[in-house]
Amino acid sequence: xxxxxxxxxxxxxxxxxxxxxxxxxxxxxxxxxxxxxxxxxxxxxxxxxxxxxxxxxxxxxxxxxxxxxxxxxxxxxxxxxxxxxxxxxxxxxxxxxxxxxxxxxxxxxxxxxxxxxxxxxxxxxxxxxxxxxxxxxxxxxxxxxxxxxxxxxxxxxxxxxxxxxxxxxxxxxxxxxxxxxxxxxxxxxxxxxxxxxxxxxxxxxxxxxxxxxxxxxxxxxxxxxxxxxxxxxxxxxxxxxxxxxxxxxxxxxxxxxxxxxxxxxxxxxxxxxxxxxxxxxxxxxxxxxxxxxxxxxxxxxxxxxxxxxxxx
Numbered sequence: 001x002x003x004x005x006x007x008x009x010x011x012x013x014x015x016x017x018x019x020x021x022x023x024x025x026x027x028x029x030x031x032x033x034x035x036x037x038x039x040x041x042x043x044x045x046x047x048x049x050x051x052x053x054x055x056x057x058x059x060x061x062x063x064x065x066x067x068x069x070x071x072x073x074x075x076x077x078x079x080x081x082x083x084x085x086x087x088x089x090x091x092x093x094x095x096x097x098x099x100x101x102x103x104x105x106x107x108x109x110x111x112x113x114x115x116x117x118x119x120x121x122x123x124x125x126x127x128x129x130x131x132x133x134x135x136x137x138x139x140x141x142x143x144x145x146x147x148x149x150x151x152x153x154x155x156x157x158x159x160x161x162x163x164x165x166x167x168x169x170x171x172x173x174x175x176x177x178x179x180x181x182x183x184x185x186x187x188x189x190x191x192x193x194x195x196x197x198x199x200x201x202x203x204x205x206x207x208x209x210x211x212x213x214x215x216x217x218x219x220x221x222x223x224x225x226x227x228x229x230x231x232x233x234x235x236x237x238x239x240x241x242x243x244x245x246x247x248x249x250x251x252x253x254x255x256x257x258x259x260x261x262x263x264x265x266x267x268x269x270x271x272x273x274x275x276x277x278x279x280x281x282x283x284x285x286x287x288x289x290x291x292x293x294x295x296x297x298x299x300x301x302x303x304x305x306x307x308x309x310x311x312x
Contacts, residue, residue, distance in 0.1 A: 101236045102210055104168070109162070116223035184254015188255070
């Protein structure tokens with residue numbers, strides 16, 4: 001008597017684990033976001049379906065285009081406008097940081113500028129009594145000066161810098177913080193590491209552009225340019241480092257602030273298209289009914305067992 005045939009487990013559909021929806025997919029009946037829901041096999045037609053836990057409507061896993069070519073063209077136009085907005089935001093961010101860096105260097109040099117002007121006018125009065133400022137005579141006087149001795153006579157670098165410039169940076173830190181929040185929301189596909197790298201790139205470009213102002217300070221012809229050639233670069237780099245920290249803080253706070261505003265102003269039914277603000281950071285969108293065993297990170301592997309993921 002022959003043994004009964006063993007079932008082909010590899011081809012037995014009933015043994016296959018159910019899949020899950022890993023992307024944003026809205027219910028066509030109530031607009032609920034179906035991300036994380038289990039894909040089931042309909043027993044009669046043997047088709048894969050997704051059942052909405054909110055209204056119970058059944059959605060097929062295969063979609064057919066419901067719009068014409070003009071919708072595609074409109075989508076391409078929106079994508080082009082989005083790229084233009086991102087370029088304009090980058091230009092505005094870079095311009096703001098360059099302006100703040102140069103302004104900090106100029107304000108921080110005011111104290112040294114007054115010191116140089118007093119010393120130069122005293123020397124000029126000894127050389128030619130009654131004469132006024134002359135760029136050539138200033139260059140001759142400046143070439144004879146020992147910068148290190150001048151800094152030491154001013155009480156060190158702490159006495160060279162005008163502290164008003166650094167006090168000014170405290171309220172102005174809201175500028176890079178605000179730009180960071182905007183970038184944190186705009187770069188919704190980037191994780192935290194990508195956001196920090198992008199912030200470093202923006203600040204590196206801004207610092208490189210701001211260094212072009214040093215070309216006017218190479219050969220000082222006045223106390224103004226001489227003071228900036230000494231106190232400008234270190235104060236400017238310090239301001240850029242401070243604004244980098246503010247920008248990074250805004251980048252990390254951008255999406256939490258956006259999530260809070262979505263919870264505050266939008267009802268649960270309209271939050272579905274914005275679920276990426278949660279899923280990018282490995283969080284469960286608010287109001288989503290999580291199947292048992294659904295991971296905290298919807299893009300990660302599906303666990304075999306476990307409790308419900310916390311909704312946040």
